[in-house]
Amino acid sequence: MSAISIRNLSKSFGDFTAVSHLDLEIRENSVFGFLGPNGAGKTTTIRMMVGLIKPSSGSIEIAGSKVAFGEVKTHSSFGYLPEQPSFYGWMSGEEYLRFTAGLFGLSRKEEAQRTKRLLALVDLEAARKKKISTYSNGMKQRLGIAQALMNDPEVLILDEAVSALDPIGRKEVLNIIEELRKDKTIFMSTHILADVDRICDDVAIIDQGKLVIQSPLAVLKEKYASPILKVDFTRDPGAAVPELERSRWVKKVEKSGNQIRIWLQDSEVMESNIPLKALAGFDIGILSYGLTLPETEDLFVELLEKKR
Amino acid sequence: MLIIARLTFKEALRKKILVAAIILSVLFLTVYGVGLHYATNTIEQQTAQGVGRGMDNGSIAGADIMVESSKKLLILLGLYFSSSIVSLLAILSSVGVVSSEIENGIIHAMMAKPIRRRDIILGKFGGYAAMLSVYSALLFLSVLLLNYFIAGAALGNVPLLIALFIIQPLVFLAVTLAGSTAFSTLANGIAAFTLYIASAVGGMLEQIGAMLSNDMLVNTGIVTSLLMPADAIYRMIASLVTNVPGGSINAMFFGPFGAMSAPSTAMVVYAIFYLVGFVGLASSMFSRKDIG
Numbered sequence: 001m002s003a004i005s006i007r008n009l010s011k012s013f014g015d016f017t018a019v020s021h022l023d024l025e026i027r028e029n030s031v032f033g034f035l036g037p038n039g040a041g042k043t044t045t046i047r048m049m050v051g052l053i054k055p056s057s058g059s060i061e062i063a064g065s066k067v068a069f070g071e072v073k074t075h076s077s078f079g080y081l082p083e084q085p086s087f088y089g090w091m092s093g094e095e096y097l098r099f100t101a102g103l104f105g106l107s108r109k110e111e112a113q114r115t116k117r118l119l120a121l122v123d124l125e126a127a128r129k130k131k132i133s134t135y136s137n138g139m140k141q142r143l144g145i146a147q148a149l150m151n152d153p154e155v156l157i158l159d160e161a162v163s164a165l166d167p168i169g170r171k172e173v174l175n176i177i178e179e180l181r182k183d184k185t186i187f188m189s190t191h192i193l194a195d196v197d198r199i200c201d202d203v204a205i206i207d208q209g210k211l212v213i214q215s216p217l218a219v220l221k222e223k224y225a226s227p228i229l230k231v232d233f234t235r236d237p238g239a240a241v242p243e244l245e246r247s248r249w250v251k252k253v254e255k256s257g258n259q260i261r262i263w264l265q266d267s268e269v270m271e272s273n274i275p276l277k278a279l280a281g282f283d284i285g286i287l288s289y290g291l292t293l294p295e296t297e298d299l300f301v302e303l304l305e306k307k308r
Numbered sequence: 309m310l311i312i313a314r315l316t317f318k319e320a321l322r323k324k325i326l327v328a329a330i331i332l333s334v335l336f337l338t339v340y341g342v343g344l345h346y347a348t349n350t351i352e353q354q355t356a357q358g359v360g361r362g363m364d365n366g367s368i369a370g371a372d373i374m375v376e377s378s379k380k381l382l383i384l385l386g387l388y389f390s391s392s393i394v395s396l397l398a399i400l401s402s403v404g405v406v407s408s409e410i411e412n413g414i415i416h417a418m419m420a421k422p423i424r425r426r427d428i429i430l431g432k433f434g435g436y437a438a439m440l441s442v443y444s445a446l447l448f449l450s451v452l453l454l455n456y457f458i459a460g461a462a463l464g465n466v467p468l469l470i471a472l473f474i475i476q477p478l479v480f481l482a483v484t485l486a487g488s489t490a491f492s493t494l495a496n497g498i499a500a501f502t503l504y505i506a507s508a509v510g511g512m513l514e515q516i517g518a519m520l521s522n523d524m525l526v527n528t529g530i531v532t533s534l535l536m537p538a539d540a541i542y543r544m545i546a547s548l549v550t551n552v553p554g555g556s557i558n559a560m561f562f563g564p565f566g567a568m569s570a571p572s573t574a575m576v577v578y579a580i581f582y583l584v585g586f587v588g589l590a591s592s593m594f595s596r597k598d599i600g
Binding site for chain 2: 013044047050051052053054070072073075076078080081082083084085086087088090099100102103104105144147148151
């Protein structure tokens, strides 16, 4: 059964179509990466999912309940962390969570219990009495996750949960998401593709409001990504790049310092030894040579380029 | 709704604009109190000199009316500027009540919770209304107490006067709240402030029109009162405060601070409907708004 089902969802602002006929199915208890370049329509889609924006057409179901703009019935079945969450700076973290609990109509006892548990989960116990205005970005993001979990939702919707964080903050938040994936469906938009590699089961890529592809990440990598040959030279291989780019077995070449990455037309070319022979012909010492697995970033760029 | 009202009340108390309003109000009350003291002394001295020069009974009665009217004028002066302070406080404190929370994203997480948009608006109105009501009542009472202790002037019907006085900032609050759901904070601030100025000028024109018996000016004031009834409510207060023997002579005496052209009770009813209407409009617009 799908935890989230989006059908034929569209949103236009005047003449501009932000999201166009989007269909998505998100499996229960999966971590779903919602990818796309800036302005692709990710945040608009999420805001329609959580009831902030009225869809022009289409339907959304979350945890079996249909989302209807203006109706708050479904708001208990999901938790939502907005992009760059903001808080009342004069409140403490604990006060904010208690306020959030009040919005769900929890009893005083439940309010206290859940606040305590969530502060522990996001590691903000020590800072619970401090004003939010004194929190770091990472702490605010963790508080944002805590407020999204107040109702113990089946589905957690995170909009760019880690994009604005430094590496330590990112790691902390990703660790929390890893913890939550055990019993929740997590829908997260991001443009940090290394994070997608780390935690996502399934991904969808949208561009200019339209779905490019939706697939389990592993299948996507296997099906669509070209194998990449990574070669480290002893010196700058600049002169070799144009010649490699002209080769029939090469799709694309990227150079970075003494390293080049060669996108192969297919993996069978490796068996023919053609690449090694070609590289040897350049008379530049080779330090290392090997086929790498494509990263989501490579895949992302390739799919978008193909579509455009 | 109550949880939003509580939050908004707390939020309103923490705003710098309230602190500024309190400081300015204390300054205003101090200046007003000093002015009241010297004005009262002068009035009493001149009255005593007049009596000392051997005025007849008719002149003494006339002098009593003048003293009484002068004291009422001083009360009106205090209430007029207090009205301005609470009206401006209502505008400035609530100008971004919805728009700034959309702009900075605070409201996004809240709106994804099971709370209706209508309740958010009503809660926000309730929170600010509570703050403004307490503040307005205290300021009103401060003006009355200064007059009582310094000038020995007392008013009747104080609860009614306070209730009317509180309606003024609430009317501005309702309009500003509605504007905040539709416009940016800056645009709403400019619009609300312009409305405040228009209301004050319209009220003045109506009084001048009544003094000059110029129907055009009076009608201009009436139309302005329909667009923004806050000044008309002040005129209602002025009319109740200046209810001293002497009729139109006294009304003219109070100049633009008085109520030569006193509004009818229907205007108070209109102001209440106006207030409720704008809160309803705010709720309706916010309920249909895309929060981007």
